[in-house]
Amino acid sequence: MCIVETKIFKINEPVSLESGRELKEVEVAYETYGKLNEAGDNAILLLHALTGDAHAAGYHEGDAKPGWWNDMVGSGKAFDTDKYFVICSNMLGGCKGTTGPGSINPETGIEYGLTFPVITIEDVVKVQKKLIDFLGVKKLTAAGGSMGGMQALEWALTYKEMVSNVIVIASTPRLSAQSIAFNAVGRNAILSDPNFNNGNYYHGEKPEKGLAIARMVGHITYLCEEAMHEKFARRFQDKDSPNFNFDIDFEVESYLAHQGQTFVDRFDANSYLYITKAVDYFDIAKKYGSLEKAFENTNARYLVISFSSDWLFPSEQSKELVGALMRNKKDVSYCEIQSPCGHDAFLLEYETQTKIIRSFLWG
Amino acid sequence: MGLNYFIIQDMINSGMSVLDVGCGDGTLMKMLQEKEVQVTGIDINQDNTVKCLEKGLSVIQGDIDEGLHGYPDKSYDYVVLNQTLQSTEKPDYVIQEMLRVGKKVIISFPNFAYWKVRFYLLFHGRMPKSKALPFEWYNTPNIHLLTIKDFYNFAKEYKFKIEKKISMTDGKIRNSVFHNFFDNMFTEEVIFLCTKN
Numbered sequence: 291m292c293i294v295e296t297k298i299f300k301i302n303e304p305v306s307l308e309s310g311r312e313l314k315e316v317e318v319a320y321e322t323y324g325k326l327n328e329a330g331d332n333a334i335l336l337l338h339a340l341t342g343d344a345h346a347a348g349y350h351e352g353d354a355k356p357g358w359w360n361d362m363v364g365s366g367k368a369f370d371t372d373k374y375f376v377i378c379s380n381m382l383g384g385c386k387g388t389t390g391p392g393s394i395n396p397e398t399g400i401e402y403g404l405t406f407p408v409i410t411i412e413d414v415v416k417v418q419k420k421l422i423d424f425l426g427v428k429k430l431t432a433a434g435g436s437m438g439g440m441q442a443l444e445w446a447l448t449y450k451e452m453v454s455n456v457i458v459i460a461s462t463p464r465l466s467a468q469s470i471a472f473n474a475v476g477r478n479a480i481l482s483d484p485n486f487n488n489g490n491y492y493h494g495e496k497p498e499k500g501l502a503i504a505r506m507v508g509h510i511t512y513l514c515e516e517a518m519h520e521k522f523a524r525r526f527q528d529k530d531s532p533n534f535n536f537d538i539d540f541e542v543e544s545y546l547a548h549q550g551q552t553f554v555d556r557f558d559a560n561s562y563l564y565i566t567k568a569v570d571y572f573d574i575a576k577k578y579g580s581l582e583k584a585f586e587n588t589n590a591r592y593l594v595i596s597f598s599s600d601w602l603f604p605s606e607q608s609k610e611l612v613g614a615l616m617r618n619k620k621d622v623s624y625c626e627i628q629s630p631c632g633h634d635a636f637l638l639e640y641e642t643q644t645k646i647i648r649s650f651l652w653g
Numbered sequence: 654m655g656l657n658y659f660i661i662q663d664m665i666n667s668g669m670s671v672l673d674v675g676c677g678d679g680t681l682m683k684m685l686q687e688k689e690v691q692v693t694g695i696d697i698n699q700d701n702t703v704k705c706l707e708k709g710l711s712v713i714q715g716d717i718d719e720g721l722h723g724y725p726d727k728s729y730d731y732v733v734l735n736q737t738l739q740s741t742e743k744p745d746y747v748i749q750e751m752l753r754v755g756k757k758v759i760i761s762f763p764n765f766a767y768w769k770v771r772f773y774l775l776f777h778g779r780m781p782k783s784k785a786l787p788f789e790w791y792n793t794p795n796i797h798l799l800t801i802k803d804f805y806n807f808a809k810e811y812k813f814k815i816e817k818k819i820s821m822t823d824g825k826i827r828n829s830v831f832h833n834f835f836d837n838m839f840t841e842e843v844i845f846l847c848t849k850n
Binding site for chain 2: 591593609612613616617619621622623624625626627628642645646649650652653
């Protein structure tokens with residue numbers, strides 16, 4: 291795919307949030323690929339994961355790296371732009387062009403910081419809906435991996451009449467205590483960084499150490515033992531023997547340090563706090579009484595995909611979702627892809643996913 | 654495609670709901686869907702699930718030996734197990750689960766008491782091979798081979814009712830209403846319709 295650019299859509303009315311608070315001004319960063327047909331029913335809304343952005347596919351002017359799901363989006367790919375109008379937007383609370391804690395609060399003239407309201411997946415989807423209406427979309431497929439899958443589910447439940455297909459990949463209808471625990475460690479690392487300054491760090495030193503540690507913890511959960519062993523085993527970094535000090539010894543340490551370091555250059559610590567919180571709160575069974583009740587009156591076709599080595603959102607959680615859909619006699623298909631890549635597989639195992647998703651969308 | 658597919662297609666009326674357990678590439682499901690039967694499949698194999706999706710069918714990738722957890726009692730009009738029983742690890746459990754979830758259950762399998770199979774073993778002294786059983790003993794997925802008589806005994810022991818039996822040999826239906834020695838001897842493949850209240 292060729293050069294693409296991120297556009298901004300401005301919502302011209304206040305957005306009320308699940309917490310009871312409201313945001314006076316919201317801007318949404320988004321990209322589109324392909325063409326919307328006259329009926330407005332060939333749209334696919336891609337929903338990004340925790341630290342993703344609107345740039346799902348193609349290249350930005352001058353960039354060497356394409357968008358985060360470029361393997362899956364384009365002519366002849368899983369989300370085929372010859373047939374579909376593909377949309378991806380940065381989520382509310384993010385830091386990639388959509389309004390978030392790093393944006394300027396119009397009432398004070400300075401960044402929101404921690405005065406930004408706590409958001410939920412419901413709020414995130416509500417903002418996406420305004421973009422979708424603005425683009426003239428009437429019917430859509432909602433598709434996403436990890437946190438993106440939660441948003442896809444939220445779409446199916448909240449905007450039943452608009453959603454014809456739902457594709458939920460490496461996701462869950464609710465986080466386990468273990469997953470919440472990992473997010474809590476990440477948040478604590480940020481909150482206890484001396485530079486955090488109660489979220490007001492936009493004009494000084496940033497809480498880079500805290501954010502880097504949060505990312506390191508996150509990265510461990512995105513891989514799995516097998517993937518880590520495959521990548522690093524117990525090898526030392528650039529040497530054959532230990533340092534006998536607390537510098538980086540092992541390759542895996544070096545890898546995590548690198549992941550942490552590159553992350554702080556592209557992500558805002560406050561956004562990390564808000565977004566992980568939204569993920570922790572997500573629980574459709576609780577919201578609707580039970581998973582069965584949640585899906586009772588939905589009309590979409592569902593495709594659920596999980597990965598055998600994903601221990602962050604394990605297959606059991608996908609199966610629980612599939613079970614609830616089956617008991618509601620919904621049109622649901624489920625595949626568990628054998629992969630050694632852990633949770634990250636949804637970004638890596640594109641060949642099998644392409645076959646499955648194309649068949650589901652075209653079948 | 655075997656005669657069993659057409660017979661099963663014929664047995665199930667339009668508008669019914671069907672769970673095809675061990676649905677393979679979805680051939681039977683597609684035939685049922687064309688009849689406007691509401692059909693869902695389960696198969697353990699990834700390539701098979703993709704083939705089902707390509708046919709526009711809904712399919713769940715899963716291991717039927719783990720049972721049909723999450724499927725409520727009597728939630729399908731029919732649960733079908735076509736040519737798969739002999740390759741399950743726990744056929745007794747699988748059948749009980751099918752009888753729990755389906756109002757009616759259709760099971761088909763190759764009859765190991767067919768005279769050609771008996772003769773093969775008798776004269777060759779080796780594990781029988783045929784069109785229906787093309788594998789070697791060491792690589793066969795058919796780990797629980799059985800006969801028509803075995804199935805009747807099993808039904809008695811597990812207290813379910815055999816409503817109907819269709820016997821087939823050489824791609825034709827055999828007119829054998831009764832279950833007897835000759836039927837067990839001259840039937841190559843069999844389809845049972847069972848119920849349990």
